[in-house]
Amino acid sequence: MxxxxxxxxxxxxxxxxxxxxxxxxxxxxxxxxxxxxxxxxxxxxxxxxxxxxxxxxxxxxxxxxxxxxxxxxxxxxxxxxxFLDTESSEQFNATQKANFECLRKLGIFQTLLHRKCFINAAMLAEEIVEIAAQNDVTLVALEMATYLKRYFVEQEPNPDKYRYYKVYVERFRFDWEAENKAAECYSAVIAPAIKKKSNQYDIALKSKELLNILEPYSNRCNTILFLAGYYGVMLTEKMSLFAWKKALDICDIAIERLRAKSCFSPRMIGFFMINKTTCLSMLGQYEEAIKLNIECADFEVYGSRGWFVNQDVQVSVALRAGEYSLAHSVAEKVISNPMFKLMPKIMHESWQILFSYISVIQSIGKVKLNANDNIVFQQFKLNKFLNDVPTYSKDKKGLNIPILIVQLLFLLHQKEYEQAHERLEALRKYRVKHFRYDAGNFRTQLFLKAITTMAGSAFNKKKFIKKSQPFIEQLRNTPIGYPDQHYKIEIIPYTLVWNWMVEMIDQ
Structure with a gap:
């Protein structure tokens, strides 16, 4: 359904x-x-x-x-x-309205051609082609210009108009090829990252290779779709290398170029603003990141996929910044939105991880709820949660890490020390198996070393602090944006999670 x-x-x-x-x-x-x-x-x-x-x-x-x-x-x-009323709708800007109008008239144009109404088809094409050209609706512009070029040779010979539309055809054909190539390249580099957040250096290498293919187009094509794909690949390369400052600069360049265009695409600008938010967050600039993310929400249609991505980033930044009330209120908006159930399953998994951390925060009293606040997160069930994240549970060096950590937090909070001990032993073996010292995820390695000392301390608080302290000190001296780990892995700063664990265990 x-x-x-x-x-x-x-x-x-x-x-x-x-x-x-x-x-x-x-x-x-x-x-x-x-x-x-x-x-x-x-x-x-x-x-x-x-x-x-x-x-x-x-x-x-x-x-x-x-x-x-x-x-x-x-x-x-x-x-x-x-017959959707895009003209009077507040959800669409002038460029989007022009896009819809061009696509609707394209259907009429094709019907006229099939019914051999060539004069009307030409009249409509002349009307559409200029609007399409001004608003980067390249496919429609190319089809209209191609027909008019032929029409002013075969139906109504006119050398001037023929030459005019011949130039148009060459321009739109190049732009159409550039747009498709950019979209193809972006899909090629983003696809591996959808289900896997672990080491992404291979994605960075692929991105660099594909950028060389796009470079010849970059000096001539300036359409919205090309710019989005081209800078999207460039951004993916830097973010896959965890080069947050360089990625931030690319976002600024892309936003500037998109804003400079006469036609405006809030969706594309919003994409780079959201990624800029992530970069700011990883650089520790939380206040600026949250402010920018709130601005980003205005670029998305409420309940759209882009809106949910925006909210995901906002919750992630809020949790990292310690703004738990904000994270809770945004998560409530998401879970109560009727469109949420229509989103892809992989997006649901990402949200389930965020929901689990919000549930922990509620359970240990780190966020105060009002009487009318939704308590859905307090009804969190650990076994059900594990069934809700089957894809990311397989991402051993990626999002399986926060899944394992939140399991341990729940067990410690519920004083299930026997199960917690089993989980800690499993985490120790997990670290040895999946993390070499020189294989990245340095902060996660330190954190796993720190918390697995709990098993040998028999959950004695003083012993645990003493054994884990050297690793925690190293963590405190290693920035959260240390360039070897995907930004979604460390949901809550590890040093803070360690403090929570110290509070949870017995004396």
């Missing part, structure tokens, strides 16, 4: 009335009211699964009538998308 839930979120009552008008007639035997009934049930959050949808309609979830209904219902939701 996720596909249908996604569609119903962008419809409104006016578009719903068009469903019966714009699409083919209903199949015999299906009541018209079923479509409205299902739409309202999905839009209001009354239906979340196919089983619930079938029950609402009084049909067998595995039966052919229900399957036919779902197919027809989905088809009827597509057509009204052409």
């Amino acid at each position: 996720t596909d249908l839930l996604e569609l119903t979120q962008i419809m409104d009552g006016y578009k719903l009335r068009q469903i019966e008008v714009l699409t083919r007639p209903l199949r015999p035997g299906i009541q018209e009211s079923r479509y409205r009934l299902m739409y309202h049930a999905l839009a209001n959050g009354d239906v979340h699964t196919e089983e619930e949808a079938a029950q609402l309609l009084g049909l067998d979830v595995k039966g052919r009538p229900f399957r036919r209904f779902l197919l027809e219902f989905r088809r009827r939701l597509y057509a009204p998308l052409l």
Whole structure:
């Protein structure tokens, strides 16, 4: 049902009335009211699964009538998308409105061509091509210019217009190739990092190799999509090397170039601002990072994927900065947002890790709740959590680290010392197996060495402090942005987590 839930979120009552008008007639035997009934049930959050949808309609979830209904219902939701009111919507800026207008008219243009209405097609193309060119809608601009170049030779010979559109075609063809190459390169370097946050030097090498491919385009192509992909690859290289200052500089350059354009893309600018927030955080500039991240939220549509990424970074920065009330309130906004359940599973895993740390913070009294605050995080269940993060549990030198640490925190808080001892022994073996001294993650190595001394101290506070102190002192002298560890691994500064553990164990 996720596909249908996604569609119903962008419809409104006016578009719903068009469903019966714009699409083919209903199949015999299906009541018209079923479509409205299902739409309202999905839009209001009354239906979340196919089983619930079938029950609402009084049909067998595995039966052919229900399957036919779902197919027809989905088809009827597509057509009204052409009539979304982007012009008066506050969610779209001028560039985005122009993009939608160009894409809608592209459909009309192609219909005119297929119906051999060549004059009307040319008139529409001349109107669209300039708007598309001004707003970097390269695909539409290329198709319009290509047709007009041919039209002013075959249909209405005009040498001046032919030469004019010939130049356009060459420009847009180059831009289209550059945009696709940049998107392809960015996808190639970002894909390995989606499920793995461990050593990323291989990603940095790949990024550098692909930058050499993009360089020939960089002097001639200045479209939004190319700039985003080009600087995205450049940024990925520096962030994969944990070179936070250099990555910060790249973000500033990309933002400056994107802002200098006549057409404005808040989504692309927001992408670099969010990454700039991360860089500031890793450089210890927390106050500036939080302020910038709050500004970033204005660049994203509420409930969109970009909005959830923005909130993820805001919670991460707040937790690192010790702003637990902020982290809690942002996490509450996320978990109560109806669009959250439509986000990719890998995004859910990332949030589950953040939720687990917020739950710990609540449990040990590090954040004060108001009477009307959501207590969902206090209902955290350790076994369920482990089932909710199957992908990152396999990322042994990456996000499995904060997963293991938060497990230990819960066990210590609940005074489950026998299980905690088993976990500490496992952590000791884990460190020996997965971390060589010269293989990066220096802060994590120090922290694991420090906390595994707890097992040998029989959970005696004084003995634990004495044995772990040398490692903790080294940690205190090693910046959190030490360049050998992904920024998502150390959710809470390790020295602070160590303090919590000292508070939790017996005398």
